Amino acid sequence: MAEITLIEGVRQAMDEELAHDERVFIVGEDVGPRGGVFRATLGLFDKYGAERVIDSPLAELSIVGVGIGAALYGMRPICEIQFADFIYPAFNQIVSEAAKMCYRSNGEWTVPLVIRAPYGGGIGGGLYHSQSVEAFFAHVPGLKVVIPSTPYDAKGLLKSAVRDPNPVLFFEPKKGYRLIKGEVPEGEEILVPLGQAKVTREGHDLSIFAYGMMHHYALQAAEALAGEGIEAEVVDIRTLLPLDKKTVLESVRKTGKVLIVHEDNLTGGYGAELAAVIADQGFTDLDAPVKRLAGPDVPAMPYSHPLQDWFMPDPVKIADAARELAAY
Amino acid sequence: MAPDKETLRAMYWTMLLARRTDERAWILHRQGKIAFHISGIGQEAAQVGAAYALEVGKDWLVPYYRDLALMFAFGYTPLDFMLGLMGKAGEPTSGARQMPSHWSLRSANVVSHSSPVATQAPHASGIGLGIKLRGEDAVVLTSIGEGSTSQGEWYEAVNWAAVHKLPVIFMIENNIYAISVHEHLQMAVESAARKADGLGLPGVSVDGLDALAVYEEMGKAVARARAGEGPTVIEVRVNRMTPHSSDDDDRSYRPREEVEQMKLDDPLPAFEAVLKEKKILTEKDVTALDEKARAEVEVAVETAEAAPYPPVEDASYPVYVEDVRHG
Numbered sequence: 266m267a268e269i270t271l272i273e274g275v276r277q278a279m280d281e282e283l284a285h286d287e288r289v290f291i292v293g294e295d296v297g298p299r300g301g302v303f304r305a306t307l308g309l310f311d312k313y314g315a316e317r318v319i320d321s322p323l324a325e326l327s328i329v330g331v332g333i334g335a336a337l338y339g340m341r342p343i344c345e346i347q348f349a350d351f352i353y354p355a356f357n358q359i360v361s362e363a364a365k366m367c368y369r370s371n372g373e374w375t376v377p378l379v380i381r382a383p384y385g386g387g388i389g390g391g392l393y394h395s396q397s398v399e400a401f402f403a404h405v406p407g408l409k410v411v412i413p414s415t416p417y418d419a420k421g422l423l424k425s426a427v428r429d430p431n432p433v434l435f436f437e438p439k440k441g442y443r444l445i446k447g448e449v450p451e452g453e454e455i456l457v458p459l460g461q462a463k464v465t466r467e468g469h470d471l472s473i474f475a476y477g478m479m480h481h482y483a484l485q486a487a488e489a490l491a492g493e494g495i496e497a498e499v500v501d502i503r504t505l506l507p508l509d510k511k512t513v514l515e516s517v518r519k520t521g522k523v524l525i526v527h528e529d530n531l532t533g534g535y536g537a538e539l540a541a542v543i544a545d546q547g548f549t550d551l552d553a554p555v556k557r558l559a560g561p562d563v564p565a566m567p568y569s570h571p572l573q574d575w576f577m578p579d580p581v582k583i584a585d586a587a588r589e590l591a592a593y
Numbered sequence: 594m595a596p597d598k599e600t601l602r603a604m605y606w607t608m609l610l611a612r613r614t615d616e617r618a619w620i621l622h623r624q625g626k627i628a629f630h631i632s633g634i635g636q637e638a639a640q641v642g643a644a645y646a647l648e649v650g651k652d653w654l655v656p657y658y659r660d661l662a663l664m665f666a667f668g669y670t671p672l673d674f675m676l677g678l679m680g681k682a683g684e685p686t687s688g689a690r691q692m693p694s695h696w697s698l699r700s701a702n703v704v705s706h707s708s709p710v711a712t713q714a715p716h717a718s719g720i721g722l723g724i725k726l727r728g729e730d731a732v733v734l735t736s737i738g739e740g741s742t743s744q745g746e747w748y749e750a751v752n753w754a755a756v757h758k759l760p761v762i763f764m765i766e767n768n769i770y771a772i773s774v775h776e777h778l779q780m781a782v783e784s785a786a787r788k789a790d791g792l793g794l795p796g797v798s799v800d801g802l803d804a805l806a807v808y809e810e811m812g813k814a815v816a817r818a819r820a821g822e823g824p825t826v827i828e829v830r831v832n833r834m835t836p837h838s839s840d841d842d843d844r845s846y847r848p849r850e851e852v853e854q855m856k857l858d859d860p861l862p863a864f865e866a867v868l869k870e871k872k873i874l875t876e877k878d879v880t881a882l883d884e885k886a887r888a889e890v891e892v893a894v895e896t897a898e899a900a901p902y903p904p905v906e907d908a909s910y911p912v913y914v915e916d917v918r919h920g
Contacts, residue, residue, distance in 0.1 A: 290726065316726055322756060327715045327749035334719015337704055338653075340726065342719075357746070358715065361707050368910075370697045370705040371688035372917030406912045430914035 266450050272442040274419035274449060275305050275381070279343060281454075282427040283313050286341060289427060292319040293328055293345025293381075302347055303383060303442055329355035329380060333363050333432075336378045341427060349384035349436060350396040350565075363432035364407035378432045379423070383439035384412075385478055385528055386560075387577050390439075391568035397477075397529035397560070402434050403505040403538065409433040409459055410506040414480040416447040418503060421457030429459060438477035445481060462509035464516060468498035470591050471522035471553075474513065474539055476502040479526045479578060486583035495591045497524075505535055513539065514547045521552035522590050526578055531559040553593040558586045596645060596808060601873050604645050604804055605864055606882060608637040611662035612861050613886040614671045617894060618678055618693075622839045626898075627678045631694045635834035636766055637662035638860035640736075642807025643764055643829070646815050647734060653702040653724075655717040655735035657710070658694040659766060659833075663736065667701045671890050675897035682903040689903050702731075710741035714750035714763070721759030721824070732760040732818040734811075739785045739828070740771020748792070751826065755794040758823035762814045765826065766801065768833035773846040789826035801829030802860040805867065832858060 269277070282289045291306055297320035300307035310318040321328045325346055332342035346352045352359075363376045386395030403410045409431055413419040419437065426433040438445075449455065465480070466487050475483040480501045487497040500516050502508070517523055523543055525536040536557040543555055558578050560566070566576045596604065611633065618630040633640065636659055644666030647654075654667055661674065669685075676684040677693045686697040686705065697705035704720070706713040717735035724731050741747060742765055754761040765785045769776050782788060789796025795817075799810045807829055814825035832855040836843040843852070868874040874882075910916040 322749070322752055324749045324752075326746060327718070327753050330712070330715025330746060330750065331719040331722060331753050334655075334704075334716035334721070335723045335726075336719070337716060338720045338723030340723045354745075357709060357712060361709050362712050362716070365707065366705060367914055367917065368912055369687050369691050369695070369707070370699070371690065372911045372914070372919075373686075373697060373699040374705045375914050375917075377914075409913075 266448045268446050269416045269449050270443045271413070271416045271419045271437070271445040272303060272305055274416035275423055275437060276307060278420045278423035278427070279306065280309060280312070282424055283309065283317060288339065288341040289343065290317040290319060290340060291343045291345065292321050292332055294321055294323055294347050296320060296345050301345065303439065305345070305381070324354070325351050326354040326358055329358040329363070332378050333358060333376055336376045337374055341377050343379045343381060343427060346380060346382040348394050349382040349398045350393045352382055352398055356401070359402065359408070359432070359434070360405050364405045367431070368407060375430055376432045377430045379426045379435055380432070381435045381437065383442070384436040385438045385440055386566040386573065387440040387478065389568065389570070389573065390566070392565035395566035397527065399436055399505055400529055400533060400535045403535050407432070408506060409504065410436070411459055411504050412436045412438070412476040413503065414438060414441065414477050414501050415445065417449050417455065418457055420449055421455040422459065422503065425456050425459050433459070436477070440478050441481065460504045460507050460509055462503055462512040463501045464498060464512065465501050466497065466499040468496035469520055470496045471524060471587055472498045472500060472516040472520045473524045473526060473583065473587060474500050474502060475526040476505065479528055482578065482580045482583055483526055485580035486587060489580065489584050490587055493588070495588065497587055508542065510542055510546065513543065517543055517547040518550045521550055522593065523551070523555045524587050524590050525555065525557045526559070526583055528560045528578055530562050531557060532562050534559050553590055556586060556590050558583060594812060595805070598873050600645055601868055601871070604641045605868055605874065607665045608641050608662055608804070608861055608864060609882055610671065610886045610889065611637050611665050613890050614674055615661055617890045619835070619839070621678060621894070629693055629839055630678065631658050631838040632835040633659040633661040635832040635855060635860065636768060636801065638804040638864055639766060639801030639807050639829035639831050641666060642804040643734060643811045646808050646811035647732065649701055652731050653704065653720050653733040655704045655713045655720065655733060656696050656706065657713065657736050657738060657741070659738070660696065660736055661694065664696050664698070664703070667698060667703050669696070669698055671893035672896055675893040676900060679897050680902065681897055681900040683900060688907055711737060711744035711746040714747045715753070717761050717763070718750045718753040718759055721754055721761040722757060724760055725757065730819045732762065732815050734762045734764060736764045736766055738771060739765050739767035739776050740774060740779050742785050742788060743779050751789070751792050751794070751824065754824035755792045758821065760818035761824040762811065762818060763824065763826045765828040766831055767828050768831045770833055770837070770847070772837040772841060773843070784828050786826055786828040794824050794826060796826040796828070798828040798830060801831035802858055802863060804860065804864050834859070
């Protein structure tokens with residue numbers, strides 16, 4: 266079994282889906298000969314040609330809008346937004362068009378489309394190369410929102426997203442692109458179903474719910490806490506919309522204490538929805554208030570290293586919050 | 594190439610039927626029987642001229658909300674429209690989820706559109722890209738008001754089509770007003786067709802009150818698109834003879850004389866005169882067709898009024914493809 270990076274998982278998924286289905290094509294900025302600014306499409310232009318790996322004009326709304334049109338025609342576009350921070354020009358296309366097409370046409374028209382975007386901070390990206398944008402889209406019925414945190418899931422979830430008949434937003438934790446490595450079997454079809462959270466560490470003292478890079482930090486924090494006799498359960502949410510409430514609530518039932526971690530800022534973040542679901546449907550299982558550890562409510566992540574560190578949740582901050590909760 | 598006699602008759606019938614249907618919608622609104630109507634009166638000649646230059650069933654249409662006549666040419670019916678106005682069960686474009694005049698007709702390659710303007714333009718380019726990638730020779734017509742060409746979405750869509758030489762025709766139905774705002778406050782160019790100049794594709798302006806002139810220009814653009822020579826911007830200059838919608842009162846922003854002049858320039862009697870001159874229609878034919886149109890519209894109104902509302906549970910789906918219910 267080969268150990269690969271998270272971004273290699275993304276690349277392999279696209280390579281395999283391009284080979285598997287001739288309707289699949291990639292469109293985005295610099296995805297062609299350059300192979301993407303992060304190298305997610307490395308080699309794909311040479312392998313599949315300019316008609317299947319298309320360098321778009323530098324305009325995000327039409328990357329998505331043209332992708333939607335191609336999907337309506339029967340193609341299976343994978344749209345790359347170079348950084349999640351640049352997705353806002355396409356917001357109208359995603360929210361007014363892709364998300365509502367099936368409903369508004371009573372199912373006559375559908376949009377089988379994947380929008381990939383690297384998200385998240387900790388890479389010196391400053392305000393506009395560090396954002397977490399998932400909450401905007403997890404609010405919108407008709408979309409699916411997926412965030413992998415391992416190479417295996419990056420590959421398996423992306424392949425499933427490409428085959429899904431709905432518009433799927435696929436946010437990749439860019440700090441983990443090369444940092445996160447994992448074993449992925451070769452020569453085997455890996456399809457991880459959308460809509461399933463995963464318990465990645467068993468524990469009974471509290472549950473930590475996280476996704477993307479924060480899921481790794483949560484595992485690291487849990488490891489540290491284990492040395493102190495605190496056994497944290499860690500759940501990788503993986504699909505934010507639709508949420509796997511069953512797995513979440515089962516974990517709450519088991520531990521009675523909840524810490525939700527995301528690097529997006531606190532107010533109105535995805536953690537608010539998770540907390541609300543738990544308060545509503547898991548209230549009697551709770552032994553402590555639901556806690557959220559999130560990015561601070563400042564407009565975005567600052568560039569300077571210490572300021573960036575102040576913004577980012579990390580294993581130490583997570584362990585501190587978990588320790589406090591465990592003692593409640 | 595000029596349309597044959599049969600086509601000319603069909604064009605006239607489509608214009609006439611759209612006009613009578615549209616007029617009836619205004620009456621229904623005045624009667625308090627519907628909540629909303631947005632009109633295409635004054636734009637029918639341009640729409641019909643464009644539609645008949647295409648191959649329905651093969652070509653694609655990405656329309657905007659004033660395209661009632663264009664939709665009729667693609668197979669939509671007065672009953673479909675009346676069901677939509679009244680929000681009744683069986684409405685074919687959205688199952689009565691959308692407001693009226695938000696078209697869609699999958700069986701005729703007419704794509705569903707929304708209310709925020711110009712969002713449909715990139716879809717047309719995407720469909721054109723799909724056609725090109727598959728090596729087919731269908732073309733895409735997308736229509737839009739002149740005000741909506743101020744949107745970045747329209748420029749990006751046209752730019753895409755121009756860069757990749759996609760088989761897309763961007764028709765701008767310039768009816769002078771975007772609700773109340775005059776075209777002089779939308780653009781510094783004399784014609785919206787000039788917007789094509791900076792994007793590297795042909796842009797032509799044509800008298801949209803003349804169905805045959807539109808048919809001819811559209812035919813050239815269709816031929817270019819099918820031959821792989823790329824997109825065209827066509828501005829059709831039309832008149833919006835009504836307020837923006839049933840919720841608008843146009844007396845605050847345009848003089849009555851202007852509207853009176855538009856009535857004198859009405860494209861429907863103008864086309865009728867052309868067909869009479871060509872001996873394709875007689876006065877008797879015109880009277881008979883008008884009676885037929887009115888009767889068809891009345892049947893549509895009665896049928897729609899008698900139709901039930903959709904069951905409330907319809908509002909809950911289909912959010913995802915997995916929820917789609919067929920039949």
